[in-house]
Amino acid sequence: MNKELSTQINSLIESIPDLGDKQRSEITASVQVLLSEALLHKKVTWAAHMTPETGSAALLGNLIAAHHNGNLLSANLYPQLAEIEAQLISWLCQPFYKQHGHFTHGSSYGNLEALWHAREHNKSSSNIVYGSSATHYSVAKACRILGLEFRAITTDSVGKIETDALQTACKQNPPLAIVATVGTSSSGAIDSLERCANIADDLNCWLHIDAAWGGALAFLEGQTMLTGIERADSLCFDPHKALGLPKPCSVILYQQPLESFTDIEADYLSQTPKKTLAGSYGGELFLSLWFRLLCNKDGIISEVYSRLEQARLFANKLKDKTDWTIWHSPTGIVCFAPNNDKERLALENITTFSNAKINNQPVFRAVFASTTTKADALFTELEPYL
Ligand SMILES: Cc1ncc(COP(=O)(O)O)c(C=O)c1O
Incomplete structure (x- = not known):
C-alpha cells in the first residue's frame, strides 16, 4: 500500500467513534488483508480477467460517492450530482452515436434492460433473440427472465458471429432482436456490426450491441472496426472493465428516448423509474469516472x-x-x-x-x-x- 493511502486509511479508522483497541486492531488487520488481495491487479503478470488496476482519482470518486450518498431517484434534491451524471452521459453518447442513456451496475443489467425495451418496443409475434455462441451468458439469462428464447448462431474461427448463418436463421424464423458483441468474453472478437445492422434493418428488429469490454475502442482515433455501431438501438459499455475504473461503473445507451411500459407508481417519489431497471442509485455508479476525467482526460x-x-x-x-x-x-x-x-x-x-x-x-x-x-x-x- 502506498504511504498516502495508508495515512488516509488510518485517519479514517481514527475518525470512527467509540472504537475500542481490540476493534481498531481487528479493523486494521482486515483492511491489510483486503488491500494485499487487491495487489493482484497491480502485478505485471495480471492477465486472468477483465478487472483493471484502479488509481487514486477513481478512488477519490468512490470515497466522495459513499460520503455524498444522494439517491438520484430524487434528482431534484441533488442538482450537482444530477448535472454530473448528465454531462458524463452526453460524453459517453458521442463515441457510440447514441442520444440517451444512464449508468447501471454492470452489463448483465444493461443486457437485461436493453432486451426488456426490445420486447416492449417491438410488438412482433417473435420471442426469438439471436446472438452468437460467444455472446455473454447474461444475454441468455436475460432472455429466460423475460420469457424470450435465445438462439445461438455459430462463430467463425476467431469467435465472430457467422453472419451468413445469422441471415439464414433470421429468414427462417424472424427475431425480436439481434445481439452483436464488441469484444467477446472469451476471445475479444468483434462481430461484424455493419452486417448485423443490415440484417436487423431488413427485418425491422431491435439491434443491441454488447460492447461491455470492447467499447473502449470507440474512443480511439481513426477506428474503423466499429462501423455500424451508430445503427444500434441500444448498447452497453463497462468503464469498470475497459477504462480502468472500479466497479460499479457501467452504462446503457439508447438511440431513441425510452418509453414507459409500466403504469406502476410509487406514491412517495415525484418520478417513479418506470423506464429503467434500477431503483436507488447515486454517484457510486459514475463519480469514479468523473474524477478520473477531471484529473486527466x-x-x-x-x-x-x-x-x-x-x-x-x-x-x-x-x-x-x-x-x-x-x-x-x-x-x-x-x-x-x-x-x-x-x-x-x-x-x-x-x-x-x-x-x-x-x-x-x-x-x-x-x-x-x-x-x-x-x-x-x-x-x-x-x-x-x-
Ligand atoms: C461481453 C460481456 N458482456 C457482458 C458482461 C457482463 O458484465 P458485468 O459482469 O459487468 O455484469 C461481460 C462480463 O465479463 C462481458 O464480457
Missing part, C-alpha cells in the same frame, strides 16, 4: 492504447517463439493453444492465464485490462514450458 485514452500495445507485443512474441495457434483480438485479449497435448497439460499448471473456449476448442486466455500488465513478464511465465 487524455490519460484515460492513452491507457487504452498502452494496454492494446502490450497485447500486440505479447501476441507477436508468441507467434515468433512458438508454433502454437494464436488468436490476437483487436480489443486486448490474446488466446493461445499449443498444438500438442503434452504442452497443453503442462500449461494447465500456470494460474496467470484463464481458460476459455473458441468455437468449442479449449484455449488459454490473457486479458490486457490493466496498464500494469506487461507482455515480457507474461512471456517469461511461459518460457519454462516452451
